[in-house]
Amino acid sequence: MITKASDLDPDMANARAVATVCTSCHSSSLFLTAARPYLRWEETIQNMLDRGAVATDEQLNRILTYLVRNITIVNVNSSPADQLAMTLQISAAAAQEIVTRRSGRTFTNIDQLKAIKGINTDVLQKLGTKNLLQF
Ligand code: HEC
Numbered sequence: 001m002i003t004k005a006s007d008l009d010p011d012m013a014n015a016r017a018v019a020t021v022c023t024s025c026h027s028s029s030l031f032l033t034a035a036r037p038y039l040r041w042e043e044t045i046q047n048m049l050d051r052g053a054v055a056t057d058e059q060l061n062r063i064l065t066y067l068v069r070n071i072t073i074v075n076v077n078s079s080p081a082d083q084l085a086m087t088l089q090i091s092a093a094a095a096q097e098i099v100t101r102r103s104g105r106t107f108t109n110i111d112q113l114k115a116i117k118g119i120n121t122d123v124l125q126k127l128g129t130k131n132l133l134q135f
Helices: 012-021 038-050 057-070 081-088 092-104 121-129
Strands: 072-075
Touching: 012 057, 038 057, 038 072, 038 081, 057 072, 057 081, 072 081, 081 092, 081 121
Parallel strands: none
Antiparallel strands: none
């Protein structure tokens, strides 16, 4: 059950949207453990809408934000800048910095990312612990 905001997404309204929309047909355990890349979440949400899920646009935005912050896999060396920005919770400029750096030399661990200006080390550490970062 999702009864509170997560440590990676302090916005309670996002958690509430997930709890309201995504647990009417099945338990949240079906997706809370099913980490996947951003585009696969977009497909999954569309799949659930096709199956009859009902949500406002605002709820859908909140759900996507929740999933992107908590349960989304990013590849530091290949995910597009906008996906890095969303999941790492950093500015577009910091995400672009990652893209620029990796074109010269790929990242191999979290510590190298900490050198990026504007990186959110708290989020970075939590994503690492949850195995959501790929290199
Ligand atoms: C109208 C009913 C309904 C609602 C509402 C619903 N689902 Fe589902 N969901 C299903 C059904 C039926 C399945 C099993 C069929 C399948 O595996 O595709 C399923 C399976 C899944 C799966 C496992 C299959 C996969 O794609 O990995 C995930 C993840 C999932 N749902 C996520 C969500 C999320 C996130 C939401 C909220 C946006 C949601 N569901 C809302 C009906 C629903």
